[in-house]
Amino acid sequence: MYQFFVQQSQIQGRRIIITGSDVNHIKNVLRMKIGEEISVSNGVDGKEYRCGIERFGEDEVICGLRFIKEDNVELPSKVYLFQALPKADKMELIIQKAVELGIYEIIPVAAGRCVVKLDEKKAAAKVVRWQGIAEAAAKQSKRGIVPEVKHVMSMKEAIDYSGQLDVKLIPYELAEDMFKTKEIIGGLKAGESVGIFIGPEGGFEGSEVEAAMEKGIIPITLGKRILRTETAAVTVLSWLMYHFEE
Secondary structure (H helix, E strand, O other), rough: OOOEOOOOHEEEEEEEOOOOOOHHHHHHHHHOOOOOOOEEOOOOOOOOEEEEEEEEEOOOEEEEEEEEEOOOOOOEEEEEEEEEOOOOOHHHHHHHHHOOOOOOEEEEEEOOOOOOOOOHHHHHHHHHHHHHHHHHHHHHOHHHHHHHHOEEHHHHHHHHHHHHHEEEEEEEEOOOOHHHHHHHHHHHOOOOOOEEEEEEOOOOHHHHHHHHHHHHHHEEOOOOOOOOHHHHHHHHHHHHHHHHHO
16 A cells, blocks of 8 residues: 655545645556545654545545554654765665664764765755655655654764763774673663664764763674674664564
């Protein structure tokens, strides 16, 4: 079943109005017909609105609500990914997989060793594209929300922003003791907000890790092997998904 996201204002009682690029997708790409059932979410409360297509307008699709499914598919904790800007198009892959694994919010970070340098205009354009990738991944994985991709932050801004979270972790190649890492992950409780800092190619600078630790961000190890930045993000998020969905 196909899923689409709408604004809350488009859910009008038992009538749901789909607009924008999804109209062309429904009419001309999927070639859906009147009576077919689709899934609609407002991207915020996790509810799934099952509705049937009733009418095609020139720039809208009118649907009738059939029932609301409230089984929340979201993780019981909000997980925030602070991802240092990687090279090439790796960020797109990371965002796609992070959304599939249940991330709540993604914060791009311009860390010291990032090869990619974005000015304000380029960063804004990238965020728009990344948000589109997050929405597409949310549709594909039947998420109840569309995770937000925040504006690009400096490492200091990211550390300050993480101050609102209950638990903050930073995988670091010099960290040791996998038992301690397992203990930390295993001790996370449903409802706690969790932040994960992932470094760029070459890792975080020592001073960045020290600054993070001063703000209560805990270093952990991901094992004996050095992982690529895109692998590290998927690894930690997979651990968290497994832990919270046990």
